[in-house]
Amino acid sequence: MYLMKDITRDGNPVLRQEASKVTFPLSAENEKLAADMMEYLVISQDETLNEKYKLRPGVGLAAPQVGHSKQMTAILIPGEYEDDEPLFKGVICNPVIISHSVQNGALEMGEGCLSVDEDVPGFVIRHERITVRFQNLAGETVKIRLKDYPAIVFQHEIDHLHGILYYDHINKLDPWAEDEDTKYIK
Numbered sequence: 567m568y569l570m571k572d573i574t575r576d577g578n579p580v581l582r583q584e585a586s587k588v589t590f591p592l593s594a595e596n597e598k599l600a601a602d603m604m605e606y607l608v609i610s611q612d613e614t615l616n617e618k619y620k621l622r623p624g625v626g627l628a629a630p631q632v633g634h635s636k637q638m639t640a641i642l643i644p645g646e647y648e649d650d651e652p653l654f655k656g657v658i659c660n661p662v663i664i665s666h667s668v669q670n671g672a673l674e675m676g677e678g679c680l681s682v683d684e685d686v687p688g689f690v691i692r693h694e695r696i697t698v699r700f701q702n703l704a705g706e707t708v709k710i711r712l713k714d715y716p717a718i719v720f721q722h723e724i725d726h727l728h729g730i731l732y733y734d735h736i737n738k739l740d741p742w743a744e745d746e747d748t749k750y751i752k
């Protein structure tokens with residue numbers, strides 16, 4: 567089980583590297599890595615367990631954040647209400663954004679990252695809608711279209727595989743600058 571001590575923090579060069587593509591069939595090591603990353607997200611989203619183990623909650627965790635420079639990220643986006651099915655639950659490999667909207671999107675409350683202890687305030691400017699192609703753990707190629715919060719989460723996690731952190735996208739002169747081409751997402 568991963569604890570916060572196992573999460574690599576900003577400053578560790580692994581977070582600024584281009585991660586290597588994963589090959590299929592997955593090695594036993596990569597299968598365990600995938601399971602462990604998803605387990606972190608599940609436990610981190612449980613208020614009792616995240617308190618017990620002092621875990622920061624997250625909806626995404628990329629392999630570089632646990633010290634493995636591999637193109638793999640776990641994503642667990644809860645549904646709207648407590649007992650809903652998750653909006654997305656899976657570990658994606660070698661993801662590529664194959665198309666995106668002209669319109670930008672940003673979380674109106676800004677973004678947080680498990681690898682960045684001090685929140686950096688400001689709008690993180692991203693694409694509002696994306697089409698992502700990736701391989702699932704079985705090595706099958708999947709293509710999905712996303713918008714709003716799920717699209718933001720996928721972009722944040724895919725960035726980690728290319729050595730990009732969320733604050734790289736914040737306007738340094740005016741972090742909360744608004745523009746009409748950006749949709750601000752609750």
Ligand SMILES: CNC(=O)c1cccc(C)c1Nc1nc(N2CCN(c3ccccc3Cl)CC2)nc(N2CSC[C@H]2C(=O)NC)n1
Binds near residue numbers: 623625676686719722
């Ligand atoms: C600085 N202000 C803020 O962070 C911020 C502030 C307010 C609102 C938002 C929406 C903000 N933004 C933000 N909130 C989140 N969570 C909301 C709470 N949630 C969660 C918490 C508890 C249990 C279960 C769950 Cl599910 C976990 C996820 N997550 C991300 N990010 C950026 S994309 C990857 C994703 C990530 O997992 N980060 C660790 N951003």
Ligand code: NI
Binds near residue numbers: 679722
């Ligand atoms: Ni992050």
